[in-house]
Amino acid sequence: MAYFLILPSPLQSCLTGFIEEYRMPGNTASFSRAEWGLIVAIVLVAISLRPGIVSMGPALPAIINTFQLSHAMASMMTAIPDVLMGALALPTPWLVRRFGVNRVLMLALSILSVAMIVRAYASNSTVLMTATVGVGAGIAVAGAMFAGIAKASFANHAAFIMGVYATALSLGSTLSAGFTGWILQSAGWRLATGVWAIFGLIAIVAWWLVIRKSVTTRQLSAAPSMTAIPRSRLPLRTPVAWLIALFFACINFLFYSILTWTASMYQERGMSAAEAGAVLASFTFCFMLASPIVGMYSRHIDRRGWLAGCALLSTIGLVGIATPGESPWLWVPLAAFGLGGAFTLAMTLPLDHTHSPDGANRWNAFVLTVGYLIAATGPFIMGWMRDISGHFTGAYQLLVVVSLLMLVLATKLKPPVH
Numbered sequence: 001m002a003y004f005l006i007l008p009s010p011l012q013s014c015l016t017g018f019i020e021e022y023r024m025p026g027n028t029a030s031f032s033r034a035e036w037g038l039i040v041a042i043v044l045v046a047i048s049l050r051p052g053i054v055s056m057g058p059a060l061p062a063i064i065n066t067f068q069l070s071h072a073m074a075s076m077m078t079a080i081p082d083v084l085m086g087a088l089a090l091p092t093p094w095l096v097r098r099f100g101v102n103r104v105l106m107l108a109l110s111i112l113s114v115a116m117i118v119r120a121y122a123s124n125s126t127v128l129m130t131a132t133v134g135v136g137a138g139i140a141v142a143g144a145m146f147a148g149i150a151k152a153s154f155a156n157h158a159a160f161i162m163g164v165y166a167t168a169l170s171l172g173s174t175l176s177a178g179f180t181g182w183i184l185q186s187a188g189w190r191l192a193t194g195v196w197a198i199f200g201l202i203a204i205v206a207w208w209l210v211i212r213k214s215v216t217t218r219q220l221s222a223a224p225s226m227t228a229i230p231r232s233r234l235p236l237r238t239p240v241a242w243l244i245a246l247f248f249a250c251i252n253f254l255f256y257s258i259l260t261w262t263a264s265m266y267q268e269r270g271m272s273a274a275e276a277g278a279v280l281a282s283f284t285f286c287f288m289l290a291s292p293i294v295g296m297y298s299r300h301i302d303r304r305g306w307l308a309g310c311a312l313l314s315t316i317g318l319v320g321i322a323t324p325g326e327s328p329w330l331w332v333p334l335a336a337f338g339l340g341g342a343f344t345l346a347m348t349l350p351l352d353h354t355h356s357p358d359g360a361n362r363w364n365a366f367v368l369t370v371g372y373l374i375a376a377t378g379p380f381i382m383g384w385m386r387d388i389s390g391h392f393t394g395a396y397q398l399l400v401v402v403s404l405l406m407l408v409l410a411t412k413l414k415p416p417v418h
Helices: 002-006 009-022 033-047 056-067 076-087 091-099 101-120 125-143 146-153 155-187 189-194 197-213 215-222 239-268 273-297 304-321 328-352 357-375 377-389 393-410
Strands: none
Touching (some): 033 155, 033 197, 056 076, 056 189, 056 239, 076 239, 076 357, 091 101, 091 125, 091 357, 101 125, 101 197, 146 155, 146 357, 155 239, 155 273, 155 328, 239 304, 239 328, 239 357, 239 377, 239 393, 273 328, 304 393, 328 357, 357 377
């Protein structure tokens, strides 16, 4: 439990809710010291996986000015990582089986950290985009591994671990969204985007310590269940897998579009970079809060009611954001809470339909591939619409339509039949 004390207080609060849920009368679930060490390492890795994308939002106006980019071209700063999160999700299970969890994860985090520093001090747009490929590759490979890690190391509490993971992702997003604009105003966009590489370095150290001290990860890296034949197949012919993937695509289409352009939109409406970054931080913070809350109360295997409710909240919030002049401090957090809850449940859905770590990895890889490849078009389409129209109103109206589609899909996600 000493590991728990090193976490930032917002995440302590979120984890406390989860822990109390598992300590209710009649529930004897508990974790060993080694398992708590692994949980903390998972949290620190997850925190490092979003600042490389989120920090681009508040910094995009300055980057556009520095390299004279169009909005469509600037959208590649988030679209490239999205594409790679989809494209690299499928080969990642093979990499894990071939080289082991620990080697692959450490290499991915190293690539991410180095690429963030190179991108921050790029001398031209070619280096900028090339380094962004490295950022995306590191995020993609590391992120695609965690469904299998949760299933292998915490078989009876995989959904709980994925909720912790999703919450930590949001914490990293919130920190980078909240402070990037402030650092940018004080020290420029290069330091404001490059400083977040420190999270990757911390994650590398944390995972290395767990490898040295924990039998769990050494067993996980070489576990027969992760490597042995027969292997699960991709669920290409499973209709519910496609529905989950499309639902996940809608969530991330909205999430990365909002992350990319919301701060820029409010700066165009007269906000300072710091204030616009604070609005974006309210989005990531409420997204983070939704993860444990929805995860705790959505305990039934039929999650359609919760999924639909989350989609409805995001739709209402996006309608408010798309209306010029309305208060961002109401509508942005509302949309965030809906998307955050939906994201946590969507990350859990593949686990509901699988029975082994390899099966979870395969389903997760399929969902990530379809979802992120579709989601990558969101920031680009919004940037293109901004270039054409000169404003973001139409682009955010498009997001309302996507959120309504998510609402329809939520009603079709039937639970597995066991």
